[in-house]
Amino acid sequence: MKPYxxxxxxxxxxxxxxxxxxxxxxxxxxxxxQKNFGDLSFDFQKSKVxxxxxxxxxxxxxxxxxxxxxxxxxxxxxxxxxSKSVLEDGMSGELFQFEKRRxxxxxxxxxxxxxxxxxxxxxxxxxxxxxxxxxxxxxxxxVTTEYYVNDIGTQVEALLLGTELFGSENYTESYRKxxxxxxxxxxxxxxxxxxxxxxxxxxxxxxxxxxxxFLRDVLTDLEKLSxxxxxxxxxxxxxxxxxxxxxxxxxxxxxxxxxxAKYLESDQGKMYLLRSNGTSVYFTRDISHHLMKSSKYDKxxxxxxxDHKSYFKKIEFAMDILGVHNVDALFYSYISTKEGKMSxxxxxxxxxxxxxxxxxxGAKEEILKRRTDxxxxxxxxxxxxxxxxxxxxxxxxxxPDKPVTFDLAEALNFEGDAAPFIMYSYxxxxxxxxxxxxxxxxxxxxxxxxxxxxKEISLFPVVVEDAVKHSRPDKIARYxxxxxxxxNQFYRDCxxxxxxxxxxxxxxxxxxxxKTMEELFQMLGVQASDTI
RNA sequence: GCCCGAGUGGGGUAGUUUGGAUUAUCCUAGAGGCCUGCGGAGCCUCAGACCUGGGUUCGAAUCCCAGCUCGGGCGCCA
Numbered sequence: 001m002k003p004y005x006x007x008x009x010x011x012x013x014x015x016x017x018x019x020x021x022x023x024x025x026x027x028x029x030x031x032x033x034q035k036n037f038g039d040l041s042f043d044f045q046k047s048k049v050x051x052x053x054x055x056x057x058x059x060x061x062x063x064x065x066x067x068x069x070x071x072x073x074x075x076x077x078x079x080x081x082x083s084k085s086v087l088e089d090g091m092s093g094e095l096f097q098f099e100k101r102r103x104x105x106x107x108x109x110x111x112x113x114x115x116x117x118x119x120x121x122x123x124x125x126x127x128x129x130x131x132x133x134x135x136x137x138x139x140x141x142x143v144t145t146e147y148y149v150n151d152i153g154t155q156v157e158a159l160l161l162g163t164e165l166f167g168s169e170n171y172t173e174s175y176r177k178x179x180x181x182x183x184x185x186x187x188x189x190x191x192x193x194x195x196x197x198x199x200x201x202x203x204x205x206x207x208x209x210x211x212x213x214f215l216r217d218v219l220t221d222l223e224k225l226s227x228x229x230x231x232x233x234x235x236x237x238x239x240x241x242x243x244x245x246x247x248x249x250x251x252x253x254x255x256x257x258x259x260x261a262k263y264l265e266s267d268q269g270k271m272y273l274l275r276s277n278g279t280s281v282y283f284t285r286d287i288s289h290h291l292m293k294s295s296k297y298d299k300x301x302x303x304x305x306x307d308h309k310s311y312f313k314k315i316e317f318a319m320d321i322l323g324v325h326n327v328d329a330l331f332y333s334y335i336s337t338k339e340g341k342m343s344x345x346x347x348x349x350x351x352x353x354x355x356x357x358x359x360x361x362g363a364k365e366e367i368l369k370r371r372t373d374x375x376x377x378x379x380x381x382x383x384x385x386x387x388x389x390x391x392x393x394x395x396x397x398x399x400p401d402k403p404v405t406f407d408l409a410e411a412l413n414f415e416g417d418a419a420p421f422i423m424y425s426y427x428x429x430x431x432x433x434x435x436x437x438x439x440x441x442x443x444x445x446x447x448x449x450x451x452x453x454x455k456e457i458s459l460f461p462v463v464v465e466d467a468v469k470h471s472r473p474d475k476i477a478r479y480x481x482x483x484x485x486x487x488n489q490f491y492r493d494c495x496x497x498x499x500x501x502x503x504x505x506x507x508x509x510x511x512x513x514x515k516t517m518e519e520l521f522q523m524l525g526v527q528a529s530d531t532i
Numbered sequence: 533g534c535c536c537g538a539g540u541g542g543g544g545u546a547g548u549u550u551g552g553a554u555u556a557u558c559c560u561a562g563a564g565g566c567c568u569g570c571g572g573a574g575c576c577u578c579a580g581a582c583c584u585g586g587g588u589u590c591g592a593a594u595c596c597c598a599g600c601u602c603g604g605g606c607g608c609c610a
Binding site: 041043150274276286386403415417418423435474485495496498 | 553
């Protein structure tokens with residue numbers, strides 16, 4: 001058991017056996033209170049009987065101290081014992097281990113049509129997906145990530161047609177031309193769709209080859225942010241392997257007809273599966289896609305923008321009919337700019353690659369301001385790490401359901417709650433650790449600034465679990481920031497090197513802090529650097 | 533119009549699941565302070581906020597109802 005849980009369990013056990021001995025009904029709730037009230041609170045406000053204060057105080061021992069305050073009974077963990085417990089677990093690595101879980105989880109994210117480079121709105125999907133999958137993996141799940149690539153359907157055929165007509169050098173532009181006067185290209189697009197849908201292998205092969213070139217642009221942007229996928233699945237596969245046909249057959253008894261088009265009726269309205277020309281719609285193929293996920297994984301999570309909320313409700317409706325209950329979505333709100341929703345036509349799109357580049361440039365300037373001793377190559381390497389980490393951090397730090405108005409200048413402000421802050425505190429720690437001499441004895445007596453840092457460290461497993469349970473990757477970012485701040489205070493108050501009998505203990509505290517940060521960096525995809 | 537989110541100091545944001553404690557978190561911008569330090573991208577102090585109106589409750593930022601504002605959705609698109 002982790003230190004926090006261990007001490008919590010100790011306190012509860014004492015409380016419960018006391019209540020049982022006095023035949024008092026066990027009617028309290030516990031939670032972690034604001035700092036000044038201690039480490040754990042028993043809230044008896046709903047209870048008719050409140051335990052006698054003097055008897056409660058008497059439950060205290062060397063590990064936990066009970067402080068009755070009216071209808072609350074606060075528990076303060078012993079600084080000495082708790083700090084010792086945290087540091088021991090930190091030194092052994094126990095603190096960072098989670099039990100292995102057998103569940104296989106699939107995370108699908110990004111899945112953008114390759115119609116152009118990624119903009120920061122879309123990349124929120126990638127960053128949330130990537131970080132959440134890293135968190136789940138840390139928590140012990142067997143996690144696989146997937147990019148679902150559309151290679152059939154209206155948008156894709158319009159893209160392919162556009163590049164045939166107007167060239168593929170600027171494929172985004174060519175695609176847009178088709179979309180802008182869609183009516184005049186409608187027939188041709190439809191012809192492509194029918195060909196794709198009929199499972200014409202030659203046509204699909206060519207489509208895929210051409211799309212792969214465009215997809216590379218997206219993947220290059222993601223690669224800069226250290227986002228990779230375990231596998232890609234192409235939409236056409238569900239046509240080719242016959243699963244769409246099977247699906248339709250299975251649902252036939254439930255399907256209604258509208259001039260040859262087929263749909264399901266639900267309280268959400270009509271859900272079309274087949275067009276009157278016989279082709280399937282995206283929704284249909286996505287049902288097959290979800291069935292595949294459902295059969296291969298214990299749980300499948302897809303990261304979706306809020307614009308897909310009602311779409312996903314329909315997927316859930318269909319899954320329900322098919323008896324599937326292990327698919328889930330993680331929604332996030334849009335990123336807009338001060339000029340409003342990002343739109344290529346309005347020219348207010350911020351591309352990730354530009355954002356990354358500016359962040360790296362900004363980092364470089366800051367480094368050059370402070371350091372003159374680094375080689376050109378070191379400067380480049382460090383500014384790369386800071387820049388890309390800053391981009392990831394800046395996007396993950398908000399709760400997913402929070403709409404974000406993106407302000408480049410603000411995002412490039414590296415003061416305060418930003419990646420450089422946490423990277424800097426880590427670099428400070430590493431710098432101390434690089435100057436050590438021989439090991440000595442650890443003294444297990446702690447003073448306040450030490451135990452206060454260790455207390456913050458002890459929250460690591462609590463926070464990870466919280467992030468998993470509530471699908472809140474942003475909590476990892478927030479915790480990293482708080483932990484880094486706690487270290488900065490420790491750093492101010494406690495000299496480590498030349499601290500006499502305190503030396504080895506403080507070294508171990510610093511080491512444990514650094515290890516905790518590394519774990520957090522791994523989840524956030526922040527690139528650790530010993531010098532920044 | 534209907535459905536789904538979000539509204540917290542000047543700007544941004546946590547807390548809302550599971551209602552509680554004279555003091556609602558943190559960042560930024562503002563005012564002031566620390567500093568030859570094991571790396572100042574730091575630390576400390578001050579000032580500043582729960583959209584409105586009802587309701588439930590001993591008690592509401594948190595729950596319920598209504599309204600307002602902002603996003604999103606309501607395709608034989610993806």
